[in-house]
Amino acid sequence: MALRAALRQKCGLIGILSQPSSSGSHSRVSAVLVSQMRNNATSPKIKVDFNQSTGVAVLSMQSPPVNSLSLDFLTELCISVEKLEMDRACRGLIITSSLPKVFSAGLDILEMYGKSPERCGEFWRAVQEMWLKMYSSNMVTIAAINGSSPAGGCLLSLTCDYRIMSDNPRYSIGLNETLLGIVAPFGTDKNIIKNTHTCSN
Numbered sequence: 001m002a003l004r005a006a007l008r009q010k011c012g013l014i015g016i017l018s019q020p021s022s023s024g025s026h027s028r029v030s031a032v033l034v035s036q037m038r039n040n041a042t043s044p045k046i047k048v049d050f051n052q053s054t055g056v057a058v059l060s061m062q063s064p065p066v067n068s069l070s071l072d073f074l075t076e077l078c079i080s081v082e083k084l085e086m087d088r089a090c091r092g093l094i095i096t097s098s099l100p101k102v103f104s105a106g107l108d109i110l111e112m113y114g115k116s117p118e119r120c121g122e123f124w125r126a127v128q129e130m131w132l133k134m135y136s137s138n139m140v141t142i143a144a145i146n147g148s149s150p151a152g153g154c155l156l157s158l159t160c161d162y163r164i165m166s167d168n169p170r171y172s173i174g175l176n177e178t179l180l181g182i183v184a185p186f187g188t189d190k191n192i193i194k195n196t197h198t199c200s201n
């Protein structure tokens with residue numbers, strides 16, 4: 001209830017969370033994505049639906065098999081968020097996954113193995129840019145976590161103002177990256193416990 005009240009007060013988001021897609025389209029973002037599709041041989045990893053009447057955008061991650069955060073994925077994510085950020089009509093952003101069972105598997109492990117120091121630096125900068133951009137967003141941001149979300153997937157959700165997770169025992173979330181020798185900053189785990197809500201799927 002507290003979450004709903006906060007959303008109603010800040011952005012009038014009630015009802016949006018239970019609607020999987022929005023009716024309107026966002027012409028500027030669409031143009032960017034269309035141009036990306038032309039420039040890239042691959043299909044877009046991010047889909048954005050912007051509802052003009054509510055001012056809320058739904059950003060769906062659609063990079064099979066597990067929405068891992070590769071350099072390409074992070075770049076596309078940041079461009080999409082930046083475009084929405086520049087649109088004053090967009091007041092709320094919901095990040096979710098189009099894939100079944102997985103929100104995001106976190107950083108793409110293949111980006112961290114057998115790569116040059118330059119490439120590793122570029123990748124790590126993209127990781128930093130992602131969470132800084134999300135964390136400092138002027139929009140009300142919500143992670144609708146509809147699947148497993150380990151490590152960097154958890155980090156992505158932590159950058160949002162609110163997290164709502166499907167109440168499904170098969171879905172896991174947490175900062176498990178120490179198993180790979182990566183240490184998360186102090187305090188991030190406390191934040192997730194304080195501000196994560198669950199809902200039935």
Ligand SMILES: CCCCCCCC/C=C\CC(=O)SCCNC(=O)CCNC(=O)[C@H](O)C(C)(C)COP(=O)(O)OP(=O)(O)OC[C@H]1O[C@@H](n2cnc3c(N)ncnc32)[C@H](O)[C@@H]1OP(=O)(O)O
Pocket residue numbers: 065066068101102104105106107108109110131148150151152153155176177180182183184185
């Ligand atoms: C303030 C912040 C400062 C910065 C702090 C940084 C903190 C560090 C943050 C993050 C570090 C990381 O993210 S490291 C990555 C850790 N991720 C994992 O360990 C995830 C491991 N994956 C899983 O647990 C599962 O795959 C899943 C639960 C996500 C899904 O399970 P499912 O059974 O549905 O699918 P599969 O396991 O069969 O996987 C399918 C397919 O995907 C490949 N895969 C899985 N995860 C990754 C990944 N992270 N990167 C690349 N590829 C991945 C997996 O190998 C399978 O591939 P194949 O089909 O080819 O076998």
